[in-house]
Amino acid sequence: MTETAQTPQHSNSMPKKQGFKEDCKKLIAAKYSIVAVPTYEDERCIQSLRELAQHGFGQNLEFYTWSITNGLVSNQGEKVPGSEDPVHAIDYIIKSKKAGIYAFKDLQKQLNPKTIRKLRDAYQELKSYYKTIFLLASETQIPADLVKEVSVLDFELPSAEELERLFEGALRNTKNAKIELSEQDKDDFVKSALGLTWDEAYHAFVRALAGRSVINRSALSVVIEEKCKIVRKEGILDYVPVDFGMQEIGGLETLKKWLSARSQFFSKEAVSFGLRAPKGVLLTGISGCGKSSCVKAISQYWRLPLMRLDMTKVYGGTAGNPEETMRRALKTVEAVAPVILWLEEIEKGVAGFNQGDGGVTARIFSSFLTWMQEKKSLVFVAATANEINQLPPELLRKGRFDEIFFVDLPTEQERTEIFKVHIQKRKHNPEKFKLVDLAKATVGFSGAEIEQIVAGGMFESFNQKRQFNDQDLYREISKTVPLSTTMAEQIKEIKRWADTRAVKAS
Numbered sequence: 001m002t003e004t005a006q007t008p009q010h011s012n013s014m015p016k017k018q019g020f021k022e023d024c025k026k027l028i029a030a031k032y033s034i035v036a037v038p039t040y041e042d043e044r045c046i047q048s049l050r051e052l053a054q055h056g057f058g059q060n061l062e063f064y065t066w067s068i069t070n071g072l073v074s075n076q077g078e079k080v081p082g083s084e085d086p087v088h089a090i091d092y093i094i095k096s097k098k099a100g101i102y103a104f105k106d107l108q109k110q111l112n113p114k115t116i117r118k119l120r121d122a123y124q125e126l127k128s129y130y131k132t133i134f135l136l137a138s139e140t141q142i143p144a145d146l147v148k149e150v151s152v153l154d155f156e157l158p159s160a161e162e163l164e165r166l167f168e169g170a171l172r173n174t175k176n177a178k179i180e181l182s183e184q185d186k187d188d189f190v191k192s193a194l195g196l197t198w199d200e201a202y203h204a205f206v207r208a209l210a211g212r213s214v215i216n217r218s219a220l221s222v223v224i225e226e227k228c229k230i231v232r233k234e235g236i237l238d239y240v241p242v243d244f245g246m247q248e249i250g251g252l253e254t255l256k257k258w259l260s261a262r263s264q265f266f267s268k269e270a271v272s273f274g275l276r277a278p279k280g281v282l283l284t285g286i287s288g289c290g291k292s293s294c295v296k297a298i299s300q301y302w303r304l305p306l307m308r309l310d311m312t313k314v315y316g317g318t319a320g321n322p323e324e325t326m327r328r329a330l331k332t333v334e335a336v337a338p339v340i341l342w343l344e345e346i347e348k349g350v351a352g353f354n355q356g357d358g359g360v361t362a363r364i365f366s367s368f369l370t371w372m373q374e375k376k377s378l379v380f381v382a383a384t385a386n387e388i389n390q391l392p393p394e395l396l397r398k399g400r401f402d403e404i405f406f407v408d409l410p411t412e413q414e415r416t417e418i419f420k421v422h423i424q425k426r427k428h429n430p431e432k433f434k435l436v437d438l439a440k441a442t443v444g445f446s447g448a449e450i451e452q453i454v455a456g457g458m459f460e461s462f463n464q465k466r467q468f469n470d471q472d473l474y475r476e477i478s479k480t481v482p483l484s485t486t487m488a489e490q491i492k493e494i495k496r497w498a499d500t501r502a503v504k505a506s
């Protein structure tokens with residue numbers, strides 16, 4: 001490579017492109033000095049960088065790794081004495097005469113004013129050479145002093161092709177087992193491991209295939225199970241198994257029609273036809289009227305797995321730095337697409353929006369909105385909110401969500417259906433009840449309250465060992481003071497708000 005002293009154009013993040021190696025190549029060729037790579041897969045990332053150093057350019061580049069325990073170690077295994085101290089290590093790089101790639105593990109955790117100063121020096125010194133320092137760590141958090149110097153590059157989780165190779169390898173390693181898998185089955189194995197790191201996928205496959213004399217589709221459940229465990233371990237994404245269908249929701253016909261019209265958008269055919277899948281829907285409205293139930297029903301209706309993101313945990317910081325947590329969660333979600341991402345009670349997360357949290361909430365929200373706007377993956381966002389007036393206005397702007405629905409207290413017709421649904425669900429015959437009269441007696445009751453009335457009434461009749469009948473329900477009704485009475489003012493406010501901003505779900 002020829003050296004020119006030209007200063008490269010720097011920007012802080014690279015647009016998403018062909019992949020990690022290609023992106024790296026461009027950064028190195030443009031003489032970027034310092035690149036941060038947020039990843040949980042040190043070793044796989046180092047392997048990629050090593051291959052790049054060896055084969056990516058016209059000539060070999062030097063390749064070194066650094067860790068606090070070993071200091072700088074060359075690709076041939078030679079240690080640079082005294083380089084456990086990052087300041088010395090960086091000095092060595094500055095003085096080196098050769099082009100090279102330097103992969104630092106967890107340096108972010110060792111940053112003190114001296115190291116930060118040294119990195120800033122390195123930024124200046126290296127920018128006219130083909131020498132690039134890569135900072136590998138699970139946290140992207142970059143100190144404010146270094147923000148201008150460091151570019152951030154994503155290291156993607158293994159692709160479907162890579163997982164396919166891994167799966168084929170795991171299959172070859174199963175001795176004496178009879179393999180009864182169609183191409184479609186194999187495809188499903190690979191798909192169900194998407195979103196896992198290389199190691200995680202490897203262990204999931206090994207576990208799924210171990211100890212079987214016949215390997216067939218039934219082993220798939222083990223991979224899915226492993227993935228759910230891992231997604232859960234991450235702490236903020238929850239896989240929600242759904243055994244709940246649209247037919248268990250009374251009313252909300254407009255919403256149901258909207259969903260039904262879009263049920264095919266996530267199929268392979270629709271994608272290859274070039275249809276744009278819907279981005280997401282926001283369900284707002286009065287508590288207990290079926291918002292959460294609807295999200296679960298969409299999952300079953302569209303046959304897409306449901307992942308719930310706990311926003312309070314994101315903001316609470318229990319799972320780590322909030323921005324990093326959000327970033328990782330969205331990446332995991334994208335990798336397991338097609339999928340439904342459920343943001344439950346999204347307003348809880350934004351409670352700090354107007355309070356002094358150093359702008360963290362605002363930043364997470366705006367990066368989430370950008371992600372939603374730009375995402376190409378088949379992730380359908382289903383957000384629910386009770387206190388809609390808490391939401392920042394930019395969330396509600398046209399074009400963010402495909403539609404915003406307002407889920408109101410059920411109408412008389414809807415209450416009839418809700419009674420029917422819940423009586424049926426509990427193995428009784430709804431025809432034995434005067435449903436219309438019951439609906440007339442429950443003006444202002446929510447779906448959740450009607451469900452409670454059915455459950456309570458049944459309980460009494462069972463206790464007294466007699467038929468479950470209308471009287472049981474009326475007794476429960478008379479005991480219930482609906483939320484719409486105790487919270488009349490708030491509900492009026494919510495309705496006023498929704499009138500101009502949302503589509504009625506029923």
Ligand SMILES: Nc1ncnc2c1ncn2[C@@H]1O[C@H](COP(=O)(O)OP(=O)(O)O)[C@@H](O)[C@H]1O
Nearest residue numbers: 248249250287288289290291292293418447448
């Ligand atoms: N329209 C409805 N049809 C049937 N059941 C309903 C309906 N609305 C609410 N429910 C019942 O009330 C409970 C709470 O509803 P949920 O979906 O959690 O309400 P929200 O998320 O709006 O607060 C659910 O278990 C569900 O069975």
Ligand SMILES: [Mg+2]
Nearest residue numbers: 291292293384
């Ligand atoms: Mg809810």
